[in-house]
Amino acid sequence: DAMVIQNPRYQVTQFGKPVTLSCSQTLNHNVMYWYQQKSSQAPKLLFHYYDKDFNNEADTPDNFQSRRPNTSFCFLDIRSPGLGDAAMYLCATSREMGSLLYGYTFGSGTRLTVV
Amino acid sequence: LAKTTQPISMDSYEGQEVNITCSHNNIATNDYITWYQQFPSQGPRFIIQGYKTKVTNEVASLFIPADRKSSTLSLPRVSLSDTAVYYCLVGGLEAGNNRKLIWGLGTSLAVNP
Secondary structure, eight states, X not given: OOSEEEEXXXXXXXXXXXXXXXXXXXXXXXXXXXXXXXXXXXXXXXXXXXXTEEEEOTTSOTTEEEEOSSSSEEEEEESSOOGGGOEEEEEEEESSTXXXXXXXEEOOOXXXXXX | OOOOBOOSEEEEETTOOEEEXXXXXXXXXXXXXXXXXXXXTSOOEEEEEESSEEXXXXXXXXXXXXXXXXXXXXXXXXXXXXXXXXXXXXXXXXXXXXXXXXXXXXXXXXXXX
16 A cells, blocks of 8 residues: 555665665655655755656755656665765655645655665 | 744653644745654654644644644644654645745654553
8 A cells, every 4th residue: 555665665885885765656646755864853855856857955965866767766866875874765745846735645764874 | 935843842641632832923824734743764644734723633633723823733642652753834735846845853752651
């Protein structure tokens, strides 16, 4: 029944070694988001896709990239992970951008550890 | 976008009613109030949404006074499994690519035996 699926749940990567996190959805939602959440902090929006249109937050480091090859899948690429990138990465979807009407559906997250 | 302010943490005991208040002084006319719950190592999940007065579902109630500058999430008879972080969000229902939701720090609720 899971509607937003993130893989893997836990990822360990080496400092500087590229890593990709994946997200898939069965909701057919237009918008897919990637959030970074560090311990005891609120989720921080990194970027989002509205359909095929990519929107980067101004303060998202260049180290973070994203791809959305189709409606169902979205990937987060971290080109050179640093120790400060260790966090929970949350994927979310919504039917429309910014609208609370239908709410956000989140995946269970990927916990990234950088060693 | 309306900024929200919530208590950082709250403590309760099993079986008690818990009320978490969120302040949103600059809420806009078209803004709705939505609450999310987040368990450790999981993504947030929708609890309840409202515009004014009172909304109730199977999980919680949401009380919104006439001036809408605050709202109170009420959890009846909490159990240990209600230990989580609760986020209050304020935003409109209209879609728009420049509209984003800003997450505050949330309220960390600890339910004790």
